[in-house]
Amino acid sequence: MRAIDFHNDVLPLKDKVFRLALRITMDRVEAEDITQETLVRAWERRGEWSEIENMEAWVLTIARRLALDQIQHSKMQSEKEAQIVNYQLSVVNSPASPDEQLDQRQRVEAVRRLIDQLPEVQRTIIELRDIEGLRYDEIANITELSETQVKVYLHRARKKIKENLTRS
């Protein structure tokens, strides 16, 4: 088996780590800090690399735990969620006359905000499956859920997005 190298095997995961952290914290600065912390921790635990079967899932698991700790300790979190929800309601549910149809760019932005509005576990699963293209077993591993639970959460998330798309 080829030896794992930080620059070739760990560092290239940085953007995936960043996007997962961003999806959980919904804050670019916090997500970047979490990404750095995740990769430093992965480096510090390099003695374990030879035993790791799936480096991507391992690194993303570290990232998710750090991101969850971050939002639990962030006193501003509830206020931020409230701001996002309020903004979301004002954009997506505002009655639009034919003349005020949102153009495609705005509609895409509205979907992104809708995803941001989902509960954390649903946002995380959408991120890992639909953005990063991970298998269900990998997502179950990272989120510490069963594959069935992962599919249930993903189904709820997609259903909510679908309802909003067909309604707007």
Added chain:
Amino acid sequence: MDYKYIEQLLERYWECQTTLEEEAILRKFFSQEDIPASLLPYRDIFLAEEDMIAEHLSEDFDKKLMARIESSQETESAQVVSISWAQRLAPFYRAAAVVAIVLSIGMAAQQGFESHRGDAQPQLTEVSSEGDTLQLFTDMPEALPKTEAVLTVPATDSLIVQ
């Protein structure tokens, strides 16, 4: 064009029954311009996800990360050097300890001897040169083992033992 296959895939997509490969087909389909009106509302989710894939870290991220990793490596190296120095000095510590023990024992022994000698000073005896056999320390203290020092001296002048 028949979009039935796409519609079927989409139905399975909402139910989380599609494979990663089938989801890639949907993503590719919705990335093109020519989408029938019936499927158009669903395009936004795939376009939104395409946007999200494009989210990246700032450009100086690698520089900051590597600086942090290098500083943590330097800390680790410094720890190794300090251990090495301690190991190098160990023989000197051991030698110093041996010297200290020897000196302590020596001092303790000397102190014990001095204290015994202080109890009673043996009397020096002037002996005559007349006899062949002389007895010294005629007033030997009790604390010391009673020993008779026997000297054989030649019959010469008088001898003072100091």
